[in-house]
Amino acid sequence: MTLSELMETLPYGPAPEAAQPALDWLKAHQGKFGLFIGGRWRDPAQKEWFATHNPANAQKLAEVAQASAADVDEAVKAARKALAGWQQTPGHVRARYLYALARQVQKHARLFAVLETLDNGKPIRETRDIDIPLAARHFYYHAGWAQLMESELPGYAPVGVVGQIIPWNFPLLMLSWKIAPALAMGNTVVLKPAEFTPLTALLFAEICQNIGLPPGVVNILTGDGSTGAALVAHPGVDKIAFTGSTEVGRLIRQATAGSGKKLSLELGGKSPFLVFEDADLDSAVEGVVDAIWFNQGQVCCAGSRLLVQEGIAEKMYAKLRARMEKLRCGDPLDKAVDIGAIVAPVQLQKIQQLVQKGVEEGAQLWQPSWAVPSQGCFYPPTLFTQVAPASTIAQEEIFGPVLAALTFRTPEEAVRLANNTRYGLAASIWSEDINLALDIATQIKAGTIWINSTNLFDAASGFGGYRESGFGREGGKEGLWEYVKKAESREQRAQIKRKKGPQPSALGPKQSAAVLPPIDRTAKLFIGGKQARPDSGYSKAVYAPDGQLLGEVGLGNRKDIRNAVEAARAAFEGWRKATAHNKAQILYFLAENLSERAEEFARRIHEQTGQDGHAEVEAALEALFTAAAWADKYEGVVHPTPIRNVTLAVPEPIGVMGILCPDDQPLLALVRLAGTALALGNTLVVVPSPVAPLTATDFYQVLETSDIPAGTFNIVTGERDELAKTLAEHDDVDAVWYAGPQAGRALVEKASAGNMKRTWTLPESGALPDTDEILRQATQIKNIWVPYGA
Numbered sequence: 001m002t003l004s005e006l007m008e009t010l011p012y013g014p015a016p017e018a019a020q021p022a023l024d025w026l027k028a029h030q031g032k033f034g035l036f037i038g039g040r041w042r043d044p045a046q047k048e049w050f051a052t053h054n055p056a057n058a059q060k061l062a063e064v065a066q067a068s069a070a071d072v073d074e075a076v077k078a079a080r081k082a083l084a085g086w087q088q089t090p091g092h093v094r095a096r097y098l099y100a101l102a103r104q105v106q107k108h109a110r111l112f113a114v115l116e117t118l119d120n121g122k123p124i125r126e127t128r129d130i131d132i133p134l135a136a137r138h139f140y141y142h143a144g145w146a147q148l149m150e151s152e153l154p155g156y157a158p159v160g161v162v163g164q165i166i167p168w169n170f171p172l173l174m175l176s177w178k179i180a181p182a183l184a185m186g187n188t189v190v191l192k193p194a195e196f197t198p199l200t201a202l203l204f205a206e207i208c209q210n211i212g213l214p215p216g217v218v219n220i221l222t223g224d225g226s227t228g229a230a231l232v233a234h235p236g237v238d239k240i241a242f243t244g245s246t247e248v249g250r251l252i253r254q255a256t257a258g259s260g261k262k263l264s265l266e267l268g269g270k271s272p273f274l275v276f277e278d279a280d281l282d283s284a285v286e287g288v289v290d291a292i293w294f295n296q297g298q299v300c301c302a303g304s305r306l307l308v309q310e311g312i313a314e315k316m317y318a319k320l321r322a323r324m325e326k327l328r329c330g331d332p333l334d335k336a337v338d339i340g341a342i343v344a345p346v347q348l349q350k351i352q353q354l355v356q357k358g359v360e361e362g363a364q365l366w367q368p369s370w371a372v373p374s375q376g377c378f379y380p381p382t383l384f385t386q387v388a389p390a391s392t393i394a395q396e397e398i399f400g401p402v403l404a405a406l407t408f409r410t411p412e413e414a415v416r417l418a419n420n421t422r423y424g425l426a427a428s429i430w431s432e433d434i435n436l437a438l439d440i441a442t443q444i445k446a447g448t449i450w451i452n453s454t455n456l457f458d459a460a461s462g463f464g465g466y467r468e469s470g471f472g473r474e475g476g477k478e479g480l481w482e483y484v485k486k487a488e489s490r491e492q493r494a495q496i497k498r499k500k501g502p503q504p505s506a507l508g509p510k511q512s513a514a515v516l517p518p519i520d521r522t523a524k525l526f527i528g529g530k531q532a533r534p535d536s537g538y539s540k541a542v543y544a545p546d547g548q549l550l551g552e553v554g555l556g557n558r559k560d561i562r563n564a565v566e567a568a569r570a571a572f573e574g575w576r577k578a579t580a581h582n583k584a585q586i587l588y589f590l591a592e593n594l595s596e597r598a599e600e601f602a603r604r605i606h607e608q609t610g611q612d613g614h615a616e617v618e619a620a621l622e623a624l625f626t627a628a629a630w631a632d633k634y635e636g637v638v639h640p641t642p643i644r645n646v647t648l649a650v651p652e653p654i655g656v657m658g659i660l661c662p663d664d665q666p667l668l669a670l671v672r673l674a675g676t677a678l679a680l681g682n683t684l685v686v687v688p689s690p691v692a693p694l695t696a697t698d699f700y701q702v703l704e705t706s707d708i709p710a711g712t713f714n715i716v717t718g719e720r721d722e723l724a725k726t727l728a729e730h731d732d733v734d735a736v737w738y739a740g741p742q743a744g745r746a747l748v749e750k751a752s753a754g755n756m757k758r759t760w761t762l763p764e765s766g767a768l769p770d771t772d773e774i775l776r777q778a779t780q781i782k783n784i785w786v787p788y789g790a
Helices: 003-009 020-028 069-088 091-107 109-120 124-152 171-184 199-210 225-233 246-256 281-292 310-326 345-360 411-418 434-443 476-483 558-577 580-596 598-609 613-631 666-679 694-703 720-729 742-754 771-777
Strands: 035-037 040-042 049-053 060-065 156-158 161-165 188-192 218-220 239-243 262-266 272-275 305-309 364-366 382-385 402-408 426-430 448-451 484-486 525-527 530-532 539-543 549-554 637-639 645-653 656-660 683-687 713-715 735-739 758-762 779-787
Touching (some): 035 199, 060 199, 069 156, 069 161, 069 218, 069 225, 091 124, 091 199, 124 171, 124 476, 161 171, 161 225, 171 188, 171 199, 171 476, 188 225, 199 218, 246 262, 272 411, 281 426, 305 310, 310 382, 345 402, 402 411, 411 434, 426 434, 434 448, 434 779, 476 484, 476 779, 525 558, 549 694, 558 713, 558 720, 580 598, 580 613, 580 666, 598 694, 656 720, 666 683, 666 735, 683 720, 694 713, 720 735, 720 742, 735 742, 742 758, 771 779
Parallel strands (some): 161 188, 188 218, 239 262, 272 426, 305 402, 382 402, 426 448, 448 779, 656 683, 656 735, 683 713, 735 758
Antiparallel strands (some): 035 040, 035 218, 049 060, 364 382, 525 713, 539 549, 637 645
């Protein structure tokens, strides 16, 4: 080919990155790696190893140790031994270690990038320009939080020994997402990398040695799923942080139920990519390339569902097909390649099966004319059109370079389609109308929203999902809460002084415990703004501490919970959209009406508990005022991400919440927990304490006169654990707060795995949580990225 012909056609030439530095590193270890436990390398207890391969050519790279339960036990012991010293290490010193790790990642950036590409199959451009710089950024960023922990998180301490399990799609980046905040907050770590991609984690263990990180602070265990299961089950682990599939996350939720382990899960996704008719289509096409063909589509937040406004759909598809024809798929070490190799044959087979399923269900398949390499695990970029919303490829996570396209007519239909999935990890919105884009962003149920952009990440911005995409956040200040706990007792400043025995002088002669309501009156349930008889027709007697009958309450059942949840769901959108000022005014009005009946409630509390009801009523009024105050003051922030955009961290209500109240302080517990959740836009199904439920049934009479919209606050009395199980299993309940015995806590956490709802479990008695904890538990953070500039 002549020079003039070359200038005319401009064909791509090979631009390979040298693999030799990584191969030399593997050779220096004789191609075999042990486990990193307690600051040193050791062979696995059962002397078992397995091979890791290059997915681009199926060549063996190295053998790595298969950790057994015995190895997990040794690693946890090492982390436990190091914990006391590490958490007492001054924040400045921890910051210096994290800074050193960031510098080491940068200094070895080329080695990390090539090794990652060899082990994972993703293009070198992605590991070199995205993964490794972001990993270093996380260590730098969290070095700052280590420095500031004492002043910015007063009263909080590290959780303890943290077990971390990461996936194969971003091996080093996921490691940094988890290890950096854990170490910054003073925890020690046992980390298990993915079976397919362990090599960069082993290189990271080396740099931990190089900087002199204290032994046991970081431990790296390689192995398959059995290693992860042993880590999850180990009683010496205080927290599990997992990124991976929803199916495995569900198993982890069930396995940890009742154990007291803190848990954060970043799970699967089926993220929508919405293109409105006023969008810049050329930019949107490039966004699609980044959304679904970045890392071969093996990204939990990949924009795998393309939702296009009907009037521009064919034009968008034509541009997209033309762009797909120009994509290059091949050797991941070639710097001009766009699409690398699928991580393993088993993943390639799953992609092929789901694509075939899409064809069988009637969707229209299109792939570029060029062929992928015959050697290695490669799959071409794939576009499906004429996809039905309920089809398999529109609902199931494929985790490959496959895009399913659907159309919509109106913004309302776009929102319904976007939310028509069990996941809620991310979404991308393309429109030149910022008003429209922000309006849609607030309605999509996802933890991260990108406007006219996609797949933007930074350590300063939290990342995590809604619904079956998991719970908890990684990155930003919101990610730090996953690695800390209260350092001291949660006793309130306005601690109620409890006085045992009857107090006629406090109640007055006409308000003594002897003056009782008629015993034949059975308090009803409160559902949808109305008093309702229980479906069962049965009631339960309520007794005073001295055994005297006080009254009866209805025994709610599964049908009553169903009716209450339906009422709460119907009320949610209206209550969520109500202004914060309006919510605050209603809560103030509720407090005003409660104060008018203070003596009555004080008497009722005394009858049920024998305690001074006046002090509790005053504390409850203060709690309602506090909830009202936070209604318009629990604000989001703008993250300082080093990209030209505004990144808005917006706290949103979780949705429909079930709250099962503790036994102590029946009025204060009710208004502090439920009032705070209500103030932030949630709708509620409240189950009062079975010990003192009459306070709640009296309270619904206050609700009826306080402008609380029907359905926002529902009360179902009955057997706590029976109702808790029903709420935890209900797929339309978004979160459950349960205060009760240990067996009940285990029941709720296990039952919640059905739709991966958030749970918060508390003891049935004792001090109530602080307001800052309740505020965090009642919200989830949505991060909205809004680029700007010409």
